[in-house]
Amino acid sequence: MRASALLTGARHLDVLRRTLDAFEAEVPRLERWALHLAEALGAGGRLLAAGNGGSAAEAQHLTAELVGRYRDDRRPYSAIALHAESSTVTAVANDYGLETVFARQVEAHGRRGDVLIALSTSGRSANLLRAVDAATRLGMDTWALTGPGPNPLADCCDDAVAVEAASAATVQECHLVAVHLLCAAFDVAVGAS
8 A cells, every 4th residue: 555545544534533532522412312303203203314425325324223223123213315215306306406305305204393304514505405494394303414514504403413524524424423323322212122
């Protein structure tokens, strides 16, 4: 391996380590989210999750953990990754525009008391901002996992975790940690065994 690749890797890990050290302050917030999510989903509600690109992958990872399981066995909970509905996404984008692909699905699937979680490294994605607006009008709770704040997405949600990192890759890595922390606390809240 070339020395420059090793140096780049070392820098990346150093930045990630420092970002995670600062990110530790968000653990209590994620535990509160987990308690609220356990109550909402336990009462028959659902989680809607949305993101673009790598953030879409993190959103889908979260919904898979809730419908399947994180670590411990428990019953499945309703969670939908809105970007994963490929026929719906392409039909809505074609007929109404890309900026409406998540909002239209929120209007179709969301109900008062449900939760929308929007993931974005920039916090500026128009389709996520519209989804949050639709969720707010429906009486849903809205949370965001974003990159550095302040940003429009964090500002328009009920609560947000903004990862202070210059690199989108580092933000996404912290979002994955957030997903796992949220799922672990959720499992405790619902009494998974």
